[in-house]
Amino acid sequence: MSTVLQNLVNQPYKHGFVTEIESEVAPKGLNEDTIRMISAKKNEPEWLLKFRLDAYKKWLTMTAPEWQNVKYPTIDLQAISYYAAPKPKKKLASMDEVDPELLRTFEKLGVPMHERAALAGVAVDVVFDSVSVATTYKGKLAEVGIIFCSISEAVQDHPELVKQYLGKVVPVGDNYYAALNSAVFTDGSFCFIPKGVKCPMDLSTYFRINTEGSGQFERTLIIAEDDSSVSYLEGCTAPQFDTNQLHAAVVELIAMDNADIKYSTVQNWYAGDENGVGGIYNFVTKRGLAKGVNSRISWTQVETGAAITWKYPSCILRGDNSVGEFYSVAVTNNYQQADTGTKMIHIGKNTRSTIVSKGISAGHSNSSYRGLVRITPTADGARNYSQCDSMLIGDQCGAHTFPYIQVKNNSAQVEHEASTSKIGEEQLFYFAQRGIDAEEAVSMIINGFCKDVFQQLPMEFAVEATKLLSFKLEGSVG
Amino acid sequence: MINQNSKTLLEVRGLHANVNNIEILKGVDLTIKAGEIHAIMGTNGSGKSTFAKVLAGHNAYTVTAGSVMFEGKDLFELAPEERARAGVFLAFQYPIEIPGVANNQFLRLAYNTVQTQRGKEELDPLEFDDFVRDKMKLLEMNPEFLDRSVNEGFSGGEKKRNEILQMALLEPRLSILDETDSGLDIDALRIVANGVNHLTNQDNATILVTHYQRLLNYIVPDYVHVMDAGKIIKTGGKQLALELEERGYDWINAEGATL
Numbered sequence: 001m002s003t004v005l006q007n008l009v010n011q012p013y014k015h016g017f018v019t020e021i022e023s024e025v026a027p028k029g030l031n032e033d034t035i036r037m038i039s040a041k042k043n044e045p046e047w048l049l050k051f052r053l054d055a056y057k058k059w060l061t062m063t064a065p066e067w068q069n070v071k072y073p074t075i076d077l078q079a080i081s082y083y084a085a086p087k088p089k090k091k092l093a094s095m096d097e098v099d100p101e102l103l104r105t106f107e108k109l110g111v112p113m114h115e116r117a118a119l120a121g122v123a124v125d126v127v128f129d130s131v132s133v134a135t136t137y138k139g140k141l142a143e144v145g146i147i148f149c150s151i152s153e154a155v156q157d158h159p160e161l162v163k164q165y166l167g168k169v170v171p172v173g174d175n176y177y178a179a180l181n182s183a184v185f186t187d188g189s190f191c192f193i194p195k196g197v198k199c200p201m202d203l204s205t206y207f208r209i210n211t212e213g214s215g216q217f218e219r220t221l222i223i224a225e226d227d228s229s230v231s232y233l234e235g236c237t238a239p240q241f242d243t244n245q246l247h248a249a250v251v252e253l254i255a256m257d258n259a260d261i262k263y264s265t266v267q268n269w270y271a272g273d274e275n276g277v278g279g280i281y282n283f284v285t286k287r288g289l290a291k292g293v294n295s296r297i298s299w300t301q302v303e304t305g306a307a308i309t310w311k312y313p314s315c316i317l318r319g320d321n322s323v324g325e326f327y328s329v330a331v332t333n334n335y336q337q338a339d340t341g342t343k344m345i346h347i348g349k350n351t352r353s354t355i356v357s358k359g360i361s362a363g364h365s366n367s368s369y370r371g372l373v374r375i376t377p378t379a380d381g382a383r384n385y386s387q388c389d390s391m392l393i394g395d396q397c398g399a400h401t402f403p404y405i406q407v408k409n410n411s412a413q414v415e416h417e418a419s420t421s422k423i424g425e426e427q428l429f430y431f432a433q434r435g436i437d438a439e440e441a442v443s444m445i446i447n448g449f450c451k452d453v454f455q456q457l458p459m460e461f462a463v464e465a466t467k468l469l470s471f472k473l474e475g476s477v478g
Numbered sequence: 479m480i481n482q483n484s485k486t487l488l489e490v491r492g493l494h495a496n497v498n499n500i501e502i503l504k505g506v507d508l509t510i511k512a513g514e515i516h517a518i519m520g521t522n523g524s525g526k527s528t529f530a531k532v533l534a535g536h537n538a539y540t541v542t543a544g545s546v547m548f549e550g551k552d553l554f555e556l557a558p559e560e561r562a563r564a565g566v567f568l569a570f571q572y573p574i575e576i577p578g579v580a581n582n583q584f585l586r587l588a589y590n591t592v593q594t595q596r597g598k599e600e601l602d603p604l605e606f607d608d609f610v611r612d613k614m615k616l617l618e619m620n621p622e623f624l625d626r627s628v629n630e631g632f633s634g635g636e637k638k639r640n641e642i643l644q645m646a647l648l649e650p651r652l653s654i655l656d657e658t659d660s661g662l663d664i665d666a667l668r669i670v671a672n673g674v675n676h677l678t679n680q681d682n683a684t685i686l687v688t689h690y691q692r693l694l695n696y697i698v699p700d701y702v703h704v705m706d707a708g709k710i711i712k713t714g715g716k717q718l719a720l721e722l723e724e725r726g727y728d729w730i731n732a733e734g735a736t737l
Binding site: 426430435436437440 | 534535536537538557558559562563567568570573574576577578579580583584587588595627644648
């Protein structure tokens with residue numbers, strides 16, 4: 001192995017630092033009191049407390065699912081702190097009053113918290129542990145009627161909207177981790193695009209877990225009214241700890257008639273070390289309801305971090321002619337595990353869905369695609385195209401595909417294609433013989449492999465994703 | 479062309495190499511000067527292709543003894559990519575397919591890497607496009623091959639032309655053509671040979687690894703070496719190739735045995 005490669009292999013996870021900041025951390029453990037405490041801290045209305053307690057009661061009757069193709073020890077949910085927040089000095093009137101230590105943290109992570117001209121393209125909501133610390137461009141967005149704020153603020157300022165939509169796409173008892181999230185969620189982003197408005201800039205949330213032994217349970221709700229559109233980006237990092245941390249989020253999207261929601265994720269949670277110690281358990285429920293006619297929901301995800309990634313961003317295609325898309329790149333290295341994919345539920349007539357999934361496994365890792373395409377009896381003329389490609393780097397890793405197809409309507413067309421390939425020594429030698437070293441060769445092969453997905457990402461994210469991927473896989477060959 | 483005053487490019491001394499613990503090269507000696515074309519002939523399994531891959535630095539082969547100096551530097555001190563940047567080029571017997579990577583991207587990255595090494599300017603995609611299209615004319619290649627994945631779905635002849643295209647772009651000091659003639663019909667052979675002849679000059683050298691005399695009608699060697707059981711057992715001029723064509727390899731083996 002060349003020395004360059006060696007150096008890069010030994011380069012630590014660069015987002016692994018901890019911010020020294022005075023935090024308020026709830027005692028570990030989960031019971032009704034914890035939930036009442038969270039609700040009270042956030043000064044929540046009675047209906048929301050009831051929502052949480054309902055979820056908690058459902059959760060108590062449920063057991064953690066075991067069907068997924070990942071292995072991990074039982075998580076002790078009583079050993080997690082369900083609330084951790086940096087202590088605010090006072091109520092913030094503007095961005096300039098955010099704790100400078102936090103500003104420095106996000107600057108280090110490359111997240112723009114200042115509304116600077118150079119970064120004018122994106123509005124950001126920043127979530128640090130359990131709370132949203134800042135949202136940029138709120139004023140400018142409000143001018144066109146867009147509400148973009150933390151979900152806690154939305155509960156205070158727009159309770160009718162939150163009450164109307166929260167839990168409508170992912171019901172409180174949907175699954176074990178969604179029920180847990182519904183009981184204890186602390187913050188997240190809220191976004192409402194009114195009728196006829198095309199959101200003038202990309203909206204973005206940046207999630208950061210900082211406190212050791214805490215979990216992050218955020219809740220995101222995006223509503224796009226008739227004839228509106230929005231592109232939403234999500235980024236995630238966490239410090240490096242030897243203990244596993246749980247991130248169990250719920251994301252709900254609702255698109256009305258002719259509305260268009262594009263949701264992109266670049267996930268780079270701490271993945272654990274090269275022996276598989278530590279890292280984030282990323283157990284997330286993401287679902288979009290394409291409620292209106294001609295509506296479109298598009299998920300794009302680049303999953304590179306987390307010890308375990310377990311999520312299926314899905315689309316319920318209820319409106320006639322609605323469209324669901326899922327573009328995914330999941331990279332696993334060392335001892336990482338991923339079981340990810342999507343569900344496309346066709347209910348409306350002439351609904352269409354596209355699934356493009358690229359799994360890349362290196363080291364001792366395991367990557368699975370699991371996807372459901374369901375065509376219900378009402379979905380006349382529904383069409384689906386699925387493509388699942390896997391790439392293996394080295395011979396200690398695994399790739400698996402679990403496609404589920406249920407068709408209850410004869411007029412449906414469903415196509416599924418799958419392939420598996422391997423980056424071989426001979427390919428790398430061929431590159432080397434033309435003067436190209438292993439890192440560049442792998443990066444070129446991987447980028448070629450992921451091209452169809454990267455094309456779906458907004459520009460800045462695509463650049464970031466490309467860099468992240470080559471960084472991630474350096475050292476997996478050579 | 480032989481010129482006694484030329485610089486020595488490659489000096490191989492007592493080279494032994496293993497693959498999977500089996501000794502394939504058993505003491506190869508060879509000196510190549512700038513401007514020369516050397517043909518290495520021999521039967522299957524004689525070690526010709528192994529020799530080519532050892533020079534290029536393939537990691538399946540272990541050098542157990544001997545030395546190779548390339549332009550005065552110890553070749554074995556260099557990683558495969560460093561050898562390539564220093565000007566050692568191997569045209570593969572079986573060029574590798576790289577799905578998903580566009581040929582033009584691959585060619586440009588290789589070209590720019592070598593240019594940078596030589597302290598020259600890199601070309602941007604547009605400049606490179608003009609440059610590579612010009613080189614493709616030499617090999618009568620359709621520009622559509624630029625947009626396809628590297629070697630994927632190329633016919634045998636197209637792959638070999640793509641190899642020589644890379645030789646034309648990288649302008650190596652030492653080109654090793656490993657059975658470039660195999661699988662080529664007579665027209666493709668003529669085109670590839672023309673390309674190679676166009677690229678040889680007084681400052682570079684070429685090693686042709688081949689079974690057949692046929693290629694040597696088109697690319698005329700200054701020396702012909704016969705390899706057998708991991709050694710060069712006979713060296714002669716271009717007429718040696720004709721003699722081999724006529725009499726086969728056995729007579730040399732018999733002659734060698736009496737030495």
